[in-house]
Amino acid sequence: MMTQIKTAITNSRETLFADSLGAVALVVMLIVALHVPGFS
Numbered sequence: 001m002m003t004q005i006k007t008a009i010t011n012s013r014e015t016l017f018a019d020s021l022g023a024v025a026l027v028v029m030l031i032v033a034l035h036v037p038g039f040s
Contacts, residue, residue, distance in 0.1 A: 009016065
C-alpha cells in the first residue's frame with residue numbers, strides 16, 4: 001500500500017503542486033474577504 005501511495009505522489013507531482021498553490025490562494029482570498037468589512 002505504501003508503494004502505491006509513493007507511486008501516486010511521484011506520478012502526480014506537478015498536479016499536487018498546482019492544487020496546493022490553488023488551495024493556498026483560496027485560503028488567502030477567504031481571509032482577505034473576511035477582513036474587508038473591517039476597513040470601512
